[in-house]
Amino acid sequence: EFNQMSGRAGRDGRPASVHLLYGPRDARLNEMILESAAPGRDDLAQLYMVLRDLALDSAEDCFEVTNAELAERVKARLPKTRLTDKGVSTGLGVFRDLGLLDGEGAGAYRRLRLLPRPGAKLDLASSARYAEGLEERATFAAFKRWALEAPAVELLQRFDRPILPAGGDGRSPRGCGEVS
Numbered sequence: 001e002f003n004q005m006s007g008r009a010g011r012d013g014r015p016a017s018v019h020l021l022y023g024p025r026d027a028r029l030n031e032m033i034l035e036s037a038a039p040g041r042d043d044l045a046q047l048y049m050v051l052r053d054l055a056l057d058s059a060e061d062c063f064e065v066t067n068a069e070l071a072e073r074v075k076a077r078l079p080k081t082r083l084t085d086k087g088v089s090t091g092l093g094v095f096r097d098l099g100l101l102d103g104e105g106a107g108a109y110r111r112l113r114l115l116p117r118p119g120a121k122l123d124l125a126s127s128a129r130y131a132e133g134l135e136e137r138a139t140f141a142a143f144k145r146w147a148l149e150a151p152a153v154e155l156l157q158r159f160d161r162p163i164l165p166a167g168g169d170g171r172s173p174r175g176c177g178e179v180s
Contacts, residue, residue: 005018027147038134038136039094043074043083043087065112068085097130098122099115
């Protein structure tokens with residue numbers, strides 16, 4: 001959004017400035033998005049327990065449930081969770097990666113089957129999906145620290161540069177990246 005808006009500055013050929021204002025509260029939206037793409041260990045543990053309970057209560061070896069229903073059941077077990085439908089979807093993918101879950105179908109309802117759990121302890125990071133989510137969360141945490149704690153001069157140097165590569169004459173397109 002910043003690139004889009006700042007790219008519009010100066011299109012009329014006149015000098016322009018873009019002022020970017022942000023604070024800690026702005027980072028929370030990104031953190032919530034990342035949490036749904038990479039649920040935490042406690043959320044995944046509770047999701048697994050919910051799946052286990054559903055499997056035990058089922059007369060068959062499969063059961064049908066929506067992501068929303070699973071998220072609500074996790075919330076009942078762990079009230080402070082921020083696990084969403086998307087986070088449940090990610091968690092189910094992690095469990096598939098780890099060989100804990102199988103399923104068929106798509107859409108609102110699908111049939112899930114909890115597979116026998118291996119005897120050894122599982123490492124969540126052995127799921128590529130989980131490991132990538134952890135990396136994304138760590139990368140954002142480092143960026144957030146930098147963006148909120150860096151000296152103003154350092155921020156200005158980073159943001160006050162052309163968004164687009166220099167043109168053939170070595171100059172940046174007029175009006176792009178002129179941030180103050």
